[in-house]
Amino acid sequence: MTDLVVRAEGLRKRFGKTQALDGVDLTMRRGTVLAVLGPNGAGKTTAVRVLATLLRPDAGSAFVAGIDVLKEPQRVRRRIGLTGQYASVDEDLTGTQNLVLIGQLLDLRTSDARRRAAELLEWFDLAEAAGRMAKTYSGGMRRRLDLAASLVGHPEVIFLDEPTTGLDPAKREDMWGVVRNQVTQGASVLLTTQYLEEADALADEIVVIDKGRVIAHDSPDGLKRRVGGLTLRVRPAEESRVPDVLRILDAVAAPGTSSSPDTAAGARPGAVSVPVTGDTALDIAVPALRRAGIEVTDLALHLPSLDEVFHSLTEGVPAKELV
Amino acid sequence: MTTLDATLDHPRGGSAAALLRHATALARRSLIKTARTPEALLDVTLQPVIFLLLFTYLFGGAISGGDRAGYLQFLLPGMLAQSLAMGGIALGQNLNADIEKGVFDRFRSLPVARSAPLVGAVAADIVRYLTVCVVMLGFGMLIGFRVQTGFVPALAAVGLSVAFGLCFCWISVWVGMLVRTPGAVQGLMFLLVFPLSFGSNVFVQTSTLPGWLQWFVHVNPITPLVSTIRGLLIGGPVASHLVVTLAWMAGLLLVFVPLALRGYARRA
Structure with missing residues (x-):
């Protein structure tokens, strides 16, 4: 039997006129990363707040670490860590004081809480700033402190609500490293994100939600297959070489597709794009372009954007179902 | 796994000891914040001093027919009560701000009693009410106030004042849970505290008031507090x-503690 560390069925929650959750089912296997992908207002945060015992759903059931979230929230709270969408550190407390307080509230002895705080601050590269008030921290440092706070109690399940929103790309990759590290240490991570790229980089499984409903639950590869996968875009330095580029890229096109002039919204003309199955396409396309003497100014693999994911996932669904 | 789970689920020393421990840790947090922002103490230091000066020297002569020193003896115990009632307003504002910032989401996701964050914050307010007492009595003595009873009754007056402050502030906590912004907490609490502190025996003898106002003064909780503190500081029935x-x-505790806790639980 698979060990499900998060199991939710039929979660519903309404705020006034907004049906934030409209029958959400979720499962996460122990020791994996589940990414909940969706646009703003899809219900991601509401789902996390229900699972993290902050919010009671109007209907449905949820089990975290095998414990009923509605019946025994205190037992659930001992086993989870939560990092909210906005870094919820106490600005007037130092890094150390923030973490020691969490440790004390988790019933660690003060000496143990201090040790754990020092360990986490070191690990998150905040040791030098440990004695400074959090209000003097940069955005990235606050995020790290916030994440550290959710790890004080060695949680079995970690909830991260948009952990990288607003971070620059380098900081984002640091955060990904932290998440992977937690999983190697045995934790299970449920994170919400608006970026397919992030879900692809981290998740074992992806749940796509929109308007309070799950519209897909798949592995990243499975999802990419369903939504069209990767696109290779090439822009030759001279626009006159576009026909040659089209011919070369046809050779790496995913089965049943072909290259075409890039007509993505807002794109300058003169580029070519082609659906590909994986990054091995580069190994073929790059030498071929060089042999043909084509100079390129831009060459990149793109994941479909969130818009494209939604477009393809909802294609063929009667319009009424989408409202 | 079973034994580990057992220790995981049962806090050291049972739930009452856990609440005390958690509330203490959270009270410490509030005190650190207060120490870092001393300007947050202006409403329990400079503000009561200004009120005392205003009423003693600007209005005091007119109210008392020239006997400013006698009026100060009458006024100071009352102003102490008024300052305590006003001193609780900031607590509701701070809690409201904490909730808006998401700091309380973290506390809610931890295995602490729902009441711990509120109880901790209220407990830390002891320092503010003690400050009010020290500032009022200290500054009052500087401008001529004299305790006419003794050290022990004066100490009892301070103890009662702090205790009353701790009960009264739960109204502010409750309002802090209900409204959207810290500014709204302040606005609503002023609407409550102003009639209570002025419609009382703080500034004038009740017998000088029209009948309908006397009725209000008699049912006002500030009135018996002022009478008690007056008795303890300058003599008279206690x-x-x-x-x-x-x-x-x-x-106040029976009504507003449950209301505040319910408001906190509902605030999502």
């Missing part, structure tokens, strides 16, 4: 006023 004051304090 016991009967104290009984009414204690009854009010118990009533």
